[in-house]
Amino acid sequence: MLKYSRQRESIKKFLMTRTDHPTAETIYENLRKEYPKISLGTIYRNLSLLTDIGEIQTISTGVGPDRFDGNAKPHYHFICKHCGQVIDLKMQGLEHINLLAQHEFPGIIEGHSVFFYGSCEECMRQEK
């Protein structure tokens, strides 16, 4: 049974105000301003719980620590190869690729995760 906690609400609220998919560490540093005694374990525990109940998204980019997204609606992310920042993409859903994957696969495809890679606008300029 889930009980209310101020810390959890703050984590959720903080994530909602951000569009840059912060790490657990960043969330920790920021929430310490409001809750100087908050523990990193509390951050991780709640991020995991919120992900489980579908209120936020955990983004495992494969490089560096996990990032967290207060927008639980399905959408896709871009990861800059140069600066590492994670950016939301405005694009339609790709549900059709599940069917392509299902075609010759004997199990059940229930979903997918997609990351796009390349150079973000700023890094693109600097390269030239």
Next chain:
Amino acid sequence: MLKYSRQRESIKKFLMTRTDHPTAETIYENLRKEYPKISLGTIYRNLSLLTDIGEIQTISTGVGPDRFDGNAKPHYHFICKHCGQVIDLKMQGLEHINLLAQHEFPGIIEGHSVFFYGSCEECMRQEK
């Protein structure tokens, strides 16, 4: 400048014989039979190097340790939510999704990585 190493060749060769995308630890346990003194650091160093030069693929699933794939050609993977195994999918390339992502994005989309999730054949049977 790259120099030959028996250990590196063995790691590559081992990966080529496997279709199950082993972890660094699994590779280590197996190569110890041939090289009892091989170090886990050597495994990691070479897996990273082989990935950099495009001879193998590193698969970061986001759950558990990275997995490695001796097949460097682009292809997609399925990850079973229940048993965690990683399976190669027989399906066409999805290059068109890069264009969909590029459409409203000011940077440059160079590539993507896709994982499909669901139940593998065995786990699907056990659920019923």
Next chain:
DNA sequence: TTATAAAATAGTAATAATTATCATTATTGG
């Protein structure tokens, strides 16, 4: 071949990210 420079190794320590443990505190339903 042998001398030498560079690269790779084994062994080990260190780091980064995350999870577990546990005594205490907060929340909730009756």
Next chain:
DNA sequence: CCAATAATGATAATTATTACTATTTTATAA
């Protein structure tokens, strides 16, 4: 209000990976 239990903070432990270093191996070329 009170008991049950969920959540917390503090800390230890674990997991996965990378860094360091003395030694060994490989490539080059005299």
